[in-house]
Amino acid sequence: MTERRHDREFVRTFFTSPTAVEGEDDSAKMLRRAAGLRGMQAPDVWVPDNEDATAPSMRDEGAENIVEVISEQGAEFPGEIHPRMVWHRDSPETRYQGFQHMLDITDPERGAVEHIHGFVIPEVGGIDDWKKADEFFTIVEHEHGLDEGSLAMSVIIESGEAELAMGDLRDEMGKPTNNLERLFLLVDGEVDYTKDMRAMTPTGELPAWPELRHNTSRGASAAGCVAVDGPYDDIRDVEGYRERMTDNQAKGMLGIWSLTPGQVVEANTSPLPPKTGSWLLDADGEEVELASEDGVEAYDGDRLSLEATDGGYELRVGGDARELTADELREELLGLTSYVPSMDDIVDSMEEFEAAKEAGRGAIAMTQSATLRIGGTEIDIEKDRMWDEATYQAAMTPISLFQDVYENRPDQHEELEERYGAGVVERAMEVGL
Amino acid sequence: MTERRHDREFVRTFFTSPTAVEGEDDSAKMLRRAAGLRGMQAPDVWVPDNEDATAPSMRDEGAENIVEVISEQGAEFPGEIHPRMVWHRDSPETRYQGFQHMLDITDPERGAVEHIHGFVIPEVGGIDDWKKADEFFTIVEHEHGLDEGSLAMSVIIESGEAELAMGDLRDEMGKPTNNLERLFLLVDGEVDYTKDMRAMTPTGELPAWPELRHNTSRGASAAGCVAVDGPYDDIRDVEGYRERMTDNQAKGMLGIWSLTPGQVVEANTSPLPPKTGSWLLDADGEEVELASEDGVEAYDGDRLSLEATDGGYELRVGGDARELTADELREELLGLTSYVPSMDDIVDSMEEFEAAKEAGRGAIAMTQSATLRIGGTEIDIEKDRMWDEATYQAAMTPISLFQDVYENRPDQHEELEERYGAGVVERAMEVGL
Amino acid sequence: MTERRHDREFVRTFFTSPTAVEGEDDSAKMLRRAAGLRGMQAPDVWVPDNEDATAPSMRDEGAENIVEVISEQGAEFPGEIHPRMVWHRDSPETRYQGFQHMLDITDPERGAVEHIHGFVIPEVGGIDDWKKADEFFTIVEHEHGLDEGSLAMSVIIESGEAELAMGDLRDEMGKPTNNLERLFLLVDGEVDYTKDMRAMTPTGELPAWPELRHNTSRGASAAGCVAVDGPYDDIRDVEGYRERMTDNQAKGMLGIWSLTPGQVVEANTSPLPPKTGSWLLDADGEEVELASEDGVEAYDGDRLSLEATDGGYELRVGGDARELTADELREELLGLTSYVPSMDDIVDSMEEFEAAKEAGRGAIAMTQSATLRIGGTEIDIEKDRMWDEATYQAAMTPISLFQDVYENRPDQHEELEERYGAGVVERAMEVGL
Missing domain, CATH: 1.20.58.1560 (Methane Monooxygenase Hydroxylase; Chain G, domain 1)
Incomplete structure (x- = not known):
C-alpha cells in the first residue's frame, strides 16, 4: 500500500463550521461551539470554513475568528484542525485573498498556527493550479519560520479539471520545484462539481457520481493521500447517509463530510466493524438483515417462505416454489445468506490465521454456523470461508x-x-x- | 465553469443526413429535406454525413452535394452546420481524402463555407491524431483566407485511444503549434467504440458504457467543449431514448445524436424543464409518476396501499404492512416521494432566492405541498428544501x-x-x- | 481496432498452478498435473505461479520445478505458458529475486525457454516500475541470446498506481529506451487491489470494481494488449462466475482467471456463442430465459400472465393488468423480449449481409420469429433487426x-x-x- 505521509492515515470525518456568522453577538459562536466537541461527536478533521459556509462579507472577520478561537481552544481539540480558505481556479483575486488569510492566520506570534495542521483549498483546477496553492503554502512557511512542507494541503475536487489532475499527482510530487508531498485529503465537492459538469436531474437531486468517487479514491491511493466524500445535504435522512458511506467504503473512500455533530457521530462510527455480527438474507432480490432471537436468525417477511414437507422442504421465493431435500435447501440458503462479522469475529479470525501461519499453514477454513428460521421453519447452516494471506490482509x-x-x-x-x-x-x- | 468558446454553449441535438443516396433521381434528396427542417424538428447541429451514412462510392458526389445544398439553403437553416468528413486513425489514405473534401467544400467562391460552422472528424485516435486533423483545418483556413481557428472541429470518440486523449486536451490546447481551441463537440460513437473495445453482449445489444460517457462529459467540461451521446438505434423505442437522455443529463452530457426528425423533437425537448410539475412515488422499488387529478396526486397501483385505521394509518409496501400515526406516515411519505419542478417552479424559486439574497439572506426554505391519494386514502404532505447559493447555481x-x-x-x-x-x-x- | 502484436489476439483463460507444494513427495505435482490438461480443460494461458500460490520458502524450488516440468512437458502443452515471477513496486529485494528466477528459468541449455512465451509480473506500480521489469526482460534476452522483445510481459493490475499507468502505455511504448511492445496481458488482481485501495465491505466480499475493469479493458484496447479479469474465489458458485464473465464481456474484457480446471472449462466456453438460440423475457424486472418446448417459447412463472379475452388479451405484469388487442400485445411483447442468437444464427446473418453487400446493398433487415406461450396462452411475434456495416463489424x-x-x-x-x-x-x- 502506498505510504501515507501524515499523522492520520485514516480520516473518517471532515466537519465544517462557519467562521463568522452575521447578526450574532459573538460572530465566532459556531466556531467556539465546534471547538468544544469531544468523543464521537468530534471529527477527525475539523474545518473552520472561511469559504462557502461563511458570507463573503464576513470572511476577513472569519479569518480573525479562526485565530482567536484556535489559539484559545485549539490545544484541547481532539481532532486535527484544517481551516478552509477561499480559492478559485478562475479568479486571481480570490486566490490572493486566500493567500493573505493564510499568512495572517499562521503568524506564530498569534498562537494559532501551532494547533493548525494545514489548510483546505477549494475550487482547484488542473495540476498547475494546485502548484500555485502549494507555492503560497511554501511562502507562508518561509515567512513565519515554519518547516517547509509542515502545513498539510487538502483540496476540494469540484471540477472536471481537478478530477483529471488527480491522475497526474504521482508524477508531479517530488519534483524539486514544489512541495506537493504536503497533500493530505482529496475531498469531493459534488454540489459544485455538478454545476461545473452542467449535470441536471429531474428532481434537482445530486447525481451519485460513482466514477468521480472511484477516481478520487484511486488518486488518493496512488499519491498517498486520504479520500473523503462530499456533504450529504439531507441531514434527516440518516439511513441514506449510512448507505452512502457503505457504498463509499467499497470504493476505498473511508471518510465523508459531516454537516452536524449528529452526522459526525454516524460517520465516525460507520467504518468501524459492528459490535455484533449479523446475517443477511437475499429475499427475492431485496437484502434483509435477519432478526437474532435466542440464537435463531429469523425472517418474518413474505418474500420468502419455507415449509417442511414429507420429502423435505418447500422453499418459495417470490412466486416460484421448489421442493428441496434438506441438503439442497442448505446449499440454496448458503447462496442466499451472508454473514457480517463483528469486530470480535474479525479479531478472532485474524488471531486464528496468525497462529496457523506461525505453525506453517498458509490457508485455513473459518466456519460460521447459524440456525435460520424462515416463516416458522428452522434449519441449521454452516458457512465456510477459506482464509489465506490475501484474505488476512484485506x-x-x-x-x-x-x-x-x-x-x-x-x-x-x-x-x-x-x-x-x-x-x-x-x-x-x-x-x- | 470552464468557459465555452463557441457561439453555442449548449447543443441538444446532433442530426446526421446522408450526403448522397444512390439510385435516386436527386442524390442530394436527403440533404435538401434536412436543410428544410425548422422549429423543434430542426437540430442545434446538423451534420451532412459524408462518412458512415453515405456509401464509400458516393462520397465524392456527397462532398459536391454538401456544397450545392448548403450554398443554396444554408443561410436559412436555423441550426449550425457541421458536415462529417472521412477520417481514420489507422489510414493515411482516408485522412488525405477527408482533407481534400474539406478543401473543396470550403472554397469561398462556391458559397457554402459562409454557412458552415465546422467539421466533424470521426475515428480519431490519440491526441497526436487529433493534431493531424487540426493541422488540416489550419491549412484549409490559410488556403482560403479564413481566420485561423474559425472552423470548429468536433470529434467522434469511438476508440479507447480517443477516450484517453480527452484527458490530455487541456494540456495540449493553447500550445503555439496547434489550434486545438477550435474543438467544439466531443461525440460518443458507441457502435464503433464497442467494436474497438471488442465488447460483446448475448443479444448483440450495445453495452451502456457509463464510464465512457462520464469521461466524455468530464473531458468536455475540462476543455470547454460540449459533450454529445451517440445514436440510439431503436427508433421506435421513444421511452428508451428518453431514459437514456435522463441518464446522460445526470452525467452532464446534455446533447445526443438524432437519426430522425422525430428523435430531434424528443432530444430538443428532453433537457428543457417540463411545462407542469409532477410527483414521483417510490412504490416498493419502482418509481411511479403520480396522476394529478383535481389537485390530488393519486397512486392506483397495488405495490403500495394505505388505509385509515382507528389509531392512524396502515401503510403496506410490497408484503410489509405497518401501523403509523399521521405524523409517522407523513415522515415516511416524505422519504418515498419527490417533486419534479416545472419551468415555472424553477423560475419562481430562483426569483425568490434572488430577492432573498438582495435582502441579505443566504439561505431560504422552499416549500412544496401536495395532497396524496394512495388507494382511496388521502393525506397532505409538505416538502421543504433549503436553497443556498449552491442550490441556486445548480x-x-x-x-x-x-x-x-x-x-x-x-x-x-x-x-x-x-x-x-x-x-x-x-x-x-x-x-x- | 488497435493491432494486437502477439500470436493470440484473444485469451479466454488464465490458469495458475502452484510451482512447489510443501510436504508432497513430488513438490512439482500440481505443475505436472496442469501440464497434462488438454481440450476445454486446458487454458489459453497457463501460469505456473511462483508468487502468491506458492509459499515464499518454496519459491527457489518452484523456479527449478518450472524448468523441469516445462522442459519435459511444455512441447505438448496446447496453450501458451507464462510463469508468474515475484515482484513488488515497493521492494527492490523482491524485484531482484524475480529477475534472478527469470534468468535461471530462461537459460537455453535447460530446455524450458523454448516453450515459454513470456512472464507475468505482479504488483507493478506506475509506468516507471513497468519499465524496470521490461529492462530485466531485455537483459535476460541478451544474456541468453534471445531476440529482444521475444519474451512477452504480462502484468497484474493490483494498485491504483498501476491502474493509472495503463493510461500512459501508448505514449511510452515505442520509445527507443524500452521494449514495452512486449506487453501482452493486463490482468486485474482485485484481492490485492482492494487492499491497496483500502476498500471494505460489511461481509468481506470483494467490491465489483466496474471502473477498474473498464479502465483495464480500455488500456488493453489502446495499447494492443489483452484484458483479463482476476480470480473468482467462490469456486462452487458457477452461476456467479458466468454472470461475472457476461458482465466483463460487455466491457470488452474477454478473458478471466481460472483457479480450477472446472473454471477453465466455464471460461473457455463463456465467450463462445451458444449452440442454440434462446428467447429472454423481461418478467416484471427479472430477466428470464424462456423454455423451448416443441418450437414454442414458454414462460411458466407467475410474474407475468396472459389470457385471451373477448376483445383481445389481458396481460398482467406484477400487479398491473391491461387489456390489449393482438397488435398492441405484440408491440408490448417485442419490448419485453430479446433473442440470444446461436453461432449458427450469427454465421447465417453475417453470410446474408455479406451477400447483400456484394449485391450493393448497405443495410438489410434480419427477422427472428417465435411462438410465445405465457401461462397457457400462445401468440406469435416477429422481431426485425437492421444490419448495416457497423452491426456486421460488431x-x-x-x-x-x-x-x-x-x-x-x-x-x-x-x-x-x-x-x-x-x-x-x-x-x-x-x-x-
Missing part, C-alpha cells in the same frame, strides 16, 4: 483504521470500550503488528 | 440551456411560448443575469 | 474470437465440432475473411 483494513483511531483519539477510548468491551479493544490493538 | 443549468436555446433558435420561439406561456418564457430569460 | 467480435481459438487450439477442435456441428464450424471459419 481484513486488516478495518483493523488498521480502528488502530489509527484508537491511537490518535484518546477522547474516544471510553466510547470504543463501551461499544466493543475492553477485551476486544485490547486484542484489536494487538493483531497484525 | 438550478441555473437548465435555465442557462433554455436561454442559450432561446437566443440562438428564434425558429423555436413559438413552440417554446406555446409550451410554457409567454410570461414564463419572459421571466426565464431574466433570471440569473 | 457481430464479428465473437466470430474473430472463435477463429482465433480454432486456429490456435487444435486440441479443442473435437469439442467445438461436437458443440456446433462440423458444418457450422466450417462456415464460421469462412465468414469475415
Whole structure:
C-alpha cells in the first residue's frame, strides 16, 4: 500500500463550521461551539470554513475568528484542525485573498498556527493550479519560520479539471520545484462539481457520481493521500447517509463530510466493524438483515417462505416454489445468506490465521454456523470461508483504521470500550503488528 | 465553469443526413429535406454525413452535394452546420481524402463555407491524431483566407485511444503549434467504440458504457467543449431514448445524436424543464409518476396501499404492512416521494432566492405541498428544501440551456411560448443575469 | 481496432498452478498435473505461479520445478505458458529475486525457454516500475541470446498506481529506451487491489470494481494488449462466475482467471456463442430465459400472465393488468423480449449481409420469429433487426474470437465440432475473411 505521509492515515470525518456568522453577538459562536466537541461527536478533521459556509462579507472577520478561537481552544481539540480558505481556479483575486488569510492566520506570534495542521483549498483546477496553492503554502512557511512542507494541503475536487489532475499527482510530487508531498485529503465537492459538469436531474437531486468517487479514491491511493466524500445535504435522512458511506467504503473512500455533530457521530462510527455480527438474507432480490432471537436468525417477511414437507422442504421465493431435500435447501440458503462479522469475529479470525501461519499453514477454513428460521421453519447452516494471506490482509483494513483511531483519539477510548468491551479493544490493538 | 468558446454553449441535438443516396433521381434528396427542417424538428447541429451514412462510392458526389445544398439553403437553416468528413486513425489514405473534401467544400467562391460552422472528424485516435486533423483545418483556413481557428472541429470518440486523449486536451490546447481551441463537440460513437473495445453482449445489444460517457462529459467540461451521446438505434423505442437522455443529463452530457426528425423533437425537448410539475412515488422499488387529478396526486397501483385505521394509518409496501400515526406516515411519505419542478417552479424559486439574497439572506426554505391519494386514502404532505447559493447555481443549468436555446433558435420561439406561456418564457430569460 | 502484436489476439483463460507444494513427495505435482490438461480443460494461458500460490520458502524450488516440468512437458502443452515471477513496486529485494528466477528459468541449455512465451509480473506500480521489469526482460534476452522483445510481459493490475499507468502505455511504448511492445496481458488482481485501495465491505466480499475493469479493458484496447479479469474465489458458485464473465464481456474484457480446471472449462466456453438460440423475457424486472418446448417459447412463472379475452388479451405484469388487442400485445411483447442468437444464427446473418453487400446493398433487415406461450396462452411475434456495416463489424467480435481459438487450439477442435456441428464450424471459419 502506498505510504501515507501524515499523522492520520485514516480520516473518517471532515466537519465544517462557519467562521463568522452575521447578526450574532459573538460572530465566532459556531466556531467556539465546534471547538468544544469531544468523543464521537468530534471529527477527525475539523474545518473552520472561511469559504462557502461563511458570507463573503464576513470572511476577513472569519479569518480573525479562526485565530482567536484556535489559539484559545485549539490545544484541547481532539481532532486535527484544517481551516478552509477561499480559492478559485478562475479568479486571481480570490486566490490572493486566500493567500493573505493564510499568512495572517499562521503568524506564530498569534498562537494559532501551532494547533493548525494545514489548510483546505477549494475550487482547484488542473495540476498547475494546485502548484500555485502549494507555492503560497511554501511562502507562508518561509515567512513565519515554519518547516517547509509542515502545513498539510487538502483540496476540494469540484471540477472536471481537478478530477483529471488527480491522475497526474504521482508524477508531479517530488519534483524539486514544489512541495506537493504536503497533500493530505482529496475531498469531493459534488454540489459544485455538478454545476461545473452542467449535470441536471429531474428532481434537482445530486447525481451519485460513482466514477468521480472511484477516481478520487484511486488518486488518493496512488499519491498517498486520504479520500473523503462530499456533504450529504439531507441531514434527516440518516439511513441514506449510512448507505452512502457503505457504498463509499467499497470504493476505498473511508471518510465523508459531516454537516452536524449528529452526522459526525454516524460517520465516525460507520467504518468501524459492528459490535455484533449479523446475517443477511437475499429475499427475492431485496437484502434483509435477519432478526437474532435466542440464537435463531429469523425472517418474518413474505418474500420468502419455507415449509417442511414429507420429502423435505418447500422453499418459495417470490412466486416460484421448489421442493428441496434438506441438503439442497442448505446449499440454496448458503447462496442466499451472508454473514457480517463483528469486530470480535474479525479479531478472532485474524488471531486464528496468525497462529496457523506461525505453525506453517498458509490457508485455513473459518466456519460460521447459524440456525435460520424462515416463516416458522428452522434449519441449521454452516458457512465456510477459506482464509489465506490475501484474505488476512484485506481484513486488516478495518483493523488498521480502528488502530489509527484508537491511537490518535484518546477522547474516544471510553466510547470504543463501551461499544466493543475492553477485551476486544485490547486484542484489536494487538493483531497484525 | 470552464468557459465555452463557441457561439453555442449548449447543443441538444446532433442530426446526421446522408450526403448522397444512390439510385435516386436527386442524390442530394436527403440533404435538401434536412436543410428544410425548422422549429423543434430542426437540430442545434446538423451534420451532412459524408462518412458512415453515405456509401464509400458516393462520397465524392456527397462532398459536391454538401456544397450545392448548403450554398443554396444554408443561410436559412436555423441550426449550425457541421458536415462529417472521412477520417481514420489507422489510414493515411482516408485522412488525405477527408482533407481534400474539406478543401473543396470550403472554397469561398462556391458559397457554402459562409454557412458552415465546422467539421466533424470521426475515428480519431490519440491526441497526436487529433493534431493531424487540426493541422488540416489550419491549412484549409490559410488556403482560403479564413481566420485561423474559425472552423470548429468536433470529434467522434469511438476508440479507447480517443477516450484517453480527452484527458490530455487541456494540456495540449493553447500550445503555439496547434489550434486545438477550435474543438467544439466531443461525440460518443458507441457502435464503433464497442467494436474497438471488442465488447460483446448475448443479444448483440450495445453495452451502456457509463464510464465512457462520464469521461466524455468530464473531458468536455475540462476543455470547454460540449459533450454529445451517440445514436440510439431503436427508433421506435421513444421511452428508451428518453431514459437514456435522463441518464446522460445526470452525467452532464446534455446533447445526443438524432437519426430522425422525430428523435430531434424528443432530444430538443428532453433537457428543457417540463411545462407542469409532477410527483414521483417510490412504490416498493419502482418509481411511479403520480396522476394529478383535481389537485390530488393519486397512486392506483397495488405495490403500495394505505388505509385509515382507528389509531392512524396502515401503510403496506410490497408484503410489509405497518401501523403509523399521521405524523409517522407523513415522515415516511416524505422519504418515498419527490417533486419534479416545472419551468415555472424553477423560475419562481430562483426569483425568490434572488430577492432573498438582495435582502441579505443566504439561505431560504422552499416549500412544496401536495395532497396524496394512495388507494382511496388521502393525506397532505409538505416538502421543504433549503436553497443556498449552491442550490441556486445548480438550478441555473437548465435555465442557462433554455436561454442559450432561446437566443440562438428564434425558429423555436413559438413552440417554446406555446409550451410554457409567454410570461414564463419572459421571466426565464431574466433570471440569473 | 488497435493491432494486437502477439500470436493470440484473444485469451479466454488464465490458469495458475502452484510451482512447489510443501510436504508432497513430488513438490512439482500440481505443475505436472496442469501440464497434462488438454481440450476445454486446458487454458489459453497457463501460469505456473511462483508468487502468491506458492509459499515464499518454496519459491527457489518452484523456479527449478518450472524448468523441469516445462522442459519435459511444455512441447505438448496446447496453450501458451507464462510463469508468474515475484515482484513488488515497493521492494527492490523482491524485484531482484524475480529477475534472478527469470534468468535461471530462461537459460537455453535447460530446455524450458523454448516453450515459454513470456512472464507475468505482479504488483507493478506506475509506468516507471513497468519499465524496470521490461529492462530485466531485455537483459535476460541478451544474456541468453534471445531476440529482444521475444519474451512477452504480462502484468497484474493490483494498485491504483498501476491502474493509472495503463493510461500512459501508448505514449511510452515505442520509445527507443524500452521494449514495452512486449506487453501482452493486463490482468486485474482485485484481492490485492482492494487492499491497496483500502476498500471494505460489511461481509468481506470483494467490491465489483466496474471502473477498474473498464479502465483495464480500455488500456488493453489502446495499447494492443489483452484484458483479463482476476480470480473468482467462490469456486462452487458457477452461476456467479458466468454472470461475472457476461458482465466483463460487455466491457470488452474477454478473458478471466481460472483457479480450477472446472473454471477453465466455464471460461473457455463463456465467450463462445451458444449452440442454440434462446428467447429472454423481461418478467416484471427479472430477466428470464424462456423454455423451448416443441418450437414454442414458454414462460411458466407467475410474474407475468396472459389470457385471451373477448376483445383481445389481458396481460398482467406484477400487479398491473391491461387489456390489449393482438397488435398492441405484440408491440408490448417485442419490448419485453430479446433473442440470444446461436453461432449458427450469427454465421447465417453475417453470410446474408455479406451477400447483400456484394449485391450493393448497405443495410438489410434480419427477422427472428417465435411462438410465445405465457401461462397457457400462445401468440406469435416477429422481431426485425437492421444490419448495416457497423452491426456486421460488431457481430464479428465473437466470430474473430472463435477463429482465433480454432486456429490456435487444435486440441479443442473435437469439442467445438461436437458443440456446433462440423458444418457450422466450417462456415464460421469462412465468414469475415
